[in-house]
Amino acid sequence: MGFVVTIVGLGVIGASLGLALKDSPLVEELIGVDPQDHVGKEAVALGAVRRTEKLEAGIENADVVFLCCPLERLEEVIKQAAPVLKPGAVVTDVGSVKQVVMEWFRRWLPGGVYGIGGHPMAGSERTGLAGADRYLFENAVYVLVLPPGTPSGPFETLSQLISCTGAKIITMDAAQHDRLVATASHLPHLAAVALVNQAGKAPEALGLAGGGFRDTTRVASSNPAMWEEIFMFNREAVLDQLDGFIGELNRLRGYIAAADRQRLRQELQAAQALRESVPRGARGALPSACEIITVVLDRPGVIGYLGTVLGEGGINIVDIEILRVREGDGGTIRLGVPSVEDGEKAVKLLRDQGIKAWMR
Numbered sequence: 001m002g003f004v005v006t007i008v009g010l011g012v013i014g015a016s017l018g019l020a021l022k023d024s025p026l027v028e029e030l031i032g033v034d035p036q037d038h039v040g041k042e043a044v045a046l047g048a049v050r051r052t053e054k055l056e057a058g059i060e061n062a063d064v065v066f067l068c069c070p071l072e073r074l075e076e077v078i079k080q081a082a083p084v085l086k087p088g089a090v091v092t093d094v095g096s097v098k099q100v101v102m103e104w105f106r107r108w109l110p111g112g113v114y115g116i117g118g119h120p121m122a123g124s125e126r127t128g129l130a131g132a133d134r135y136l137f138e139n140a141v142y143v144l145v146l147p148p149g150t151p152s153g154p155f156e157t158l159s160q161l162i163s164c165t166g167a168k169i170i171t172m173d174a175a176q177h178d179r180l181v182a183t184a185s186h187l188p189h190l191a192a193v194a195l196v197n198q199a200g201k202a203p204e205a206l207g208l209a210g211g212g213f214r215d216t217t218r219v220a221s222s223n224p225a226m227w228e229e230i231f232m233f234n235r236e237a238v239l240d241q242l243d244g245f246i247g248e249l250n251r252l253r254g255y256i257a258a259a260d261r262q263r264l265r266q267e268l269q270a271a272q273a274l275r276e277s278v279p280r281g282a283r284g285a286l287p288s289a290c291e292i293i294t295v296v297l298d299r300p301g302v303i304g305y306l307g308t309v310l311g312e313g314g315i316n317i318v319d320i321e322i323l324r325v326r327e328g329d330g331g332t333i334r335l336g337v338p339s340v341e342d343g344e345k346a347v348k349l350l351r352d353q354g355i356k357a358w359m360r
């Protein structure tokens with residue numbers, strides 16, 4: 001017998017979870033809840049959930065409930081769900097901030113119902129069901145926050161389900177989570193917003209924006225409502241990070257104003273070395289696979305062709321990223337493969353086909 005799983009909120013994250021879980025033998029029933037009727041219908045049509053229900057009917061028999069609504073709605077959903085949940089049920093959320101959610105769980109959930117905080121470190125610039133992706137969590141870090149005294153059973157159940165999505169689970173406490181995401185996710189988002197708005201003061205500059213601008217500002221296209229909530233629910237840690245960042249900018253400004261080339265160069269070199277030490281070839285904090293860079297012609301089907309060449313040679317591509325595209329000319333693609341031996345073999349296979357390739 002598998003678990004009855006209910007997903008509350010069928011947007012990008014909820015529907016992606018549903019798509020990733022739907023074929024798991026661990027899942028006996030997959031129920032969706034969303035206040036927007038059309039969203040529920042579309043989620044069923046997409047196969048993200050098998051049926052939809054109102055909140056109470058949807059969760060009363062659930063073994064595991066994933067709360068995937070906006071943070072702003074979460075406390076009222078927890079309050080409404082609390083009296084209906086069956087003893088032993090596991091309730092988890094996907095919110096980008098954890099201290100406040102753990103406090104809501106503590107305050108509202110009855111004894112015998114286990115509230116475990118969750119945060120998949122993967123997302124999308126898109127909003128709603130249209131952004132759902134069955135592979136969104138593949139290889140992504142998924143943080144779980146366990147209240148003190150949580151028995152192993154609920155944690156095991158939740159971990160088993162999350163593992164079906166291909167995500168890698170790590171646990172930490174809520175305060176540490178909020179500090180770390182302020183650094184790794186929330187501050188970078190603000191920096192992207194500031195960069196775009198600064199460039200917007202000279203719109204003709206946007207016409208010159210190349211890969212660097214796109215790389216550093218991609219996330220500024222994300223859902224403003226969601227990010228506004230995140231900044232409000234993680235104010236303290238975000239302010240702390242902003243202060244540090246403003247300090248960094250001011251220091252750089254000082255070196256440039258004083259034409260202090262030596263100190264400026266030291267800063268640039270320190271950043272280069274640190275950036276290079278961040279594992280690539282994997283999402284988040286996971287170990288790096290071996291990386292290959294290939295330069296290919298800009299023509300339809302070229303990525304499929306790379307896949308075929310390597311696939312026929314028995315090489316599994318575990319990660320792929322388009323680094324640069326020069327329209328009408330060509331593109332640079334990064335491929336992750338499982339080992340150095342695979343990398344050496346892949347480079348040879350590609351070169352045999354006349355494709356430029358090297359290991360990075």
Ligand SMILES: NC(=O)C1=CN([C@@H]2O[C@H](COP(=O)(O)OP(=O)(O)OC[C@H]3O[C@@H](n4cnc5c(N)ncnc54)[C@H](O)[C@@H]3O)[C@@H](O)[C@H]2O)C=CC1
Binds near residue numbers: 036068120223
């Ligand atoms: N989008 C992203 O990149 C990521 C988002 N998250 C977190 O996931 C949560 C959801 O984000 P998205 O899926 O992007 O949002 P979304 O806007 O795509 O979807 C939210 C869904 O929740 C539904 N909803 C609203 N009020 C509800 C209620 N009272 N009960 C049930 N459903 C309700 C909406 O109708 C909508 O379908 C947020 O808390 C966010 O912090 C976490 C990681 C990444």
Ligand SMILES: O=C(O)C(=O)Cc1ccc(O)cc1
Binds near residue numbers: 124
């Ligand atoms: O698009 C990206 O790269 C993201 O970083 C998405 C994201 C947004 C919010 C989160 O809480 C976690 C991940």
